[in-house]
Every structure is written in structure tokens, then in C-alpha cells.
Amino acid sequence: MRYPQPSDPELMTAIRRYVSPGRRYLKLLHGNCLGLDTGERDRFAAELAADARTITDHELGVLLDSEWRARMTALGDGCADAPR
Incomplete structure (x- = not known):
């Protein structure tokens, strides 16, 4: 596991x-994005x-090999079922 530090640019x-x-x-933590107003939630999504369309496989791997904030963001957990 990698941890964010200046020696890992x-x-x-x-x-x-x-x-x-x-x-x-x-915003992803515990589905907090679900509490955003519709406009803000739509912008967030x-x-x-x-970013999901532009991230490279390598960048995704770097995030998945890191601590919980990076992994959770890489997975996009929490807002997939947000009502539209």
C-alpha cells in the first residue's frame, strides 16, 4: 500500500x-452526495x-494501491444509485 507523501510524486x-x-x-463517503441538491449532485456526477472517462489504467491502479480516500474515489462508491 502506498501512502500520500512528497517522496511519491x-x-x-x-x-x-x-x-x-x-x-x-x-462527498462519496457514506453516500453524502445523495444529500446534495439536484443541481449540485448532477454537477458532481x-x-x-x-474523470472516469479520462483516467488511465495506470492512474487507477496507483489510486487503488493507496489509502482509503484514494481507493474510495477510484471506485466512485456512494453515488451510483443517486436519483435523477
């Missing part, structure tokens, strides 16, 4: 790109979907 770059924007991992 590859992981830090992936976290800054996919995990940290808007504290994304907190669209941003998550856009």
Missing part, C-alpha cells in the same frame, strides 16, 4: 487530480463521470 499527482478536487472523497 506519482501518487500525489493522481490524488490532486482525482481525489482532492472539491474534497470529492467526502458529471465531473466524476468525466
Whole structure:
């Protein structure tokens, strides 16, 4: 398992790109995104979907090999069943 630290620039770059924007991992935690108003939830889902289309297999592997915030964000857990 890799932990975010300055000596691992590859992981830090992936976290800054996919995990940290808007504290994304907190919105996924316990399905907190389900409590967002419709417009905010739609924007959040669209941003998550856009990143899912652009992340490379290698970047995904880096996140899945890291701590819980990165893994949870890589999996996108929590909002898949959000009502539209």
C-alpha cells in the first residue's frame, strides 16, 4: 500500500487530480452526495463521470494501491444509485 507523501510524486499527482478536487472523497463517503441538491449532485456526477472517462489504467491502479480516500474515489462508491 502506498501512502500520500512528497517522496511519491506519482501518487500525489493522481490524488490532486482525482481525489482532492472539491474534497470529492467526502462527498462519496457514506453516500453524502445523495444529500446534495439536484443541481449540485448532477454537477458532481458529471465531473466524476468525466474523470472516469479520462483516467488511465495506470492512474487507477496507483489510486487503488493507496489509502482509503484514494481507493474510495477510484471506485466512485456512494453515488451510483443517486436519483435523477
